[in-house]
Amino acid sequence: MPDISLTMVVVLCLASLAAGWIDAVVGGGGLLLLPALLLGLPSGTPAAYALGTNKAVAIVGTTGAAVTYARKAPVDVRLAARIGLAALAGSTAGAFVAAGLSTEVLKPVVMVVLLAVGTFVILRPAFGTAPSTAPVSPRRVLAAIGLAGLGIGFYDGLIGPGTGTFLVLALSALLHLDLVTASATAKIVNCCTNAGALATFAWKGTVHWQLAALMAAFNLVGGMAGAHTALKKGSGFVRVVLLTVVFALVANLAYQQWVA
Numbered sequence: 001m002p003d004i005s006l007t008m009v010v011v012l013c014l015a016s017l018a019a020g021w022i023d024a025v026v027g028g029g030g031l032l033l034l035p036a037l038l039l040g041l042p043s044g045t046p047a048a049y050a051l052g053t054n055k056a057v058a059i060v061g062t063t064g065a066a067v068t069y070a071r072k073a074p075v076d077v078r079l080a081a082r083i084g085l086a087a088l089a090g091s092t093a094g095a096f097v098a099a100g101l102s103t104e105v106l107k108p109v110v111m112v113v114l115l116a117v118g119t120f121v122i123l124r125p126a127f128g129t130a131p132s133t134a135p136v137s138p139r140r141v142l143a144a145i146g147l148a149g150l151g152i153g154f155y156d157g158l159i160g161p162g163t164g165t166f167l168v169l170a171l172s173a174l175l176h177l178d179l180v181t182a183s184a185t186a187k188i189v190n191c192c193t194n195a196g197a198l199a200t201f202a203w204k205g206t207v208h209w210q211l212a213a214l215m216a217a218f219n220l221v222g223g224m225a226g227a228h229t230a231l232k233k234g235s236g237f238v239r240v241v242l243l244t245v246v247f248a249l250v251a252n253l254a255y256q257q258w259v260a
Contacts, residue, residue, distance in 0.1 A: 012037065015036035019222065020225075023061060023226065052201030069227050074181055082149075144170070157193070162249045165246060
């Protein structure tokens, strides 16, 4: 356990609880959890420990949310697993590339994409509110594996923020899923990307396991509660949370790019 005060441990656990809820509903819980860890760990702690501990916490909440969704939402688990395996490969490749590439040049591009996504969702009120009755073509399935799996998985390994949100949007658009089912599918895919990243951080020894175990318990509760909330409130509620998270992501990236 790192040398931090009991008050800070409580703050980190509460942040983990809230992050689990946000992540289960529409993704983006890392917006809260990772900065909390960066601020809460002792000064001078390498950022890799925050990243590794974050993944150890997040994978528990994501798994809990995925199980909750799979029990009550019409999720195609086999398809989600295929996309997840592609995402695992993509995130591994992204992590290798990240070692020799400055991600600062990519942040403005990500901000533009997010703003475009937010504008699209605002101008299309019906987006993701109901699943299409038309069958999904094999071409769209392959596109989902390529974009949502390899592409967004690569992004997760390279940069990270908003991976869950991008997955929800891509899956809803490509597979004609409503936002609740897209969130459920995204959780299964996200489990795979988290597992690959956690294995790398664990191998490097940059995980505070005791702190992660404590925070993970709160993240699990938040994740399961968030999944129940999304299932109960429906796609309209998820849409509001989605827009909130998208613009929070833009603000966070803008702050990192031009202020921090």
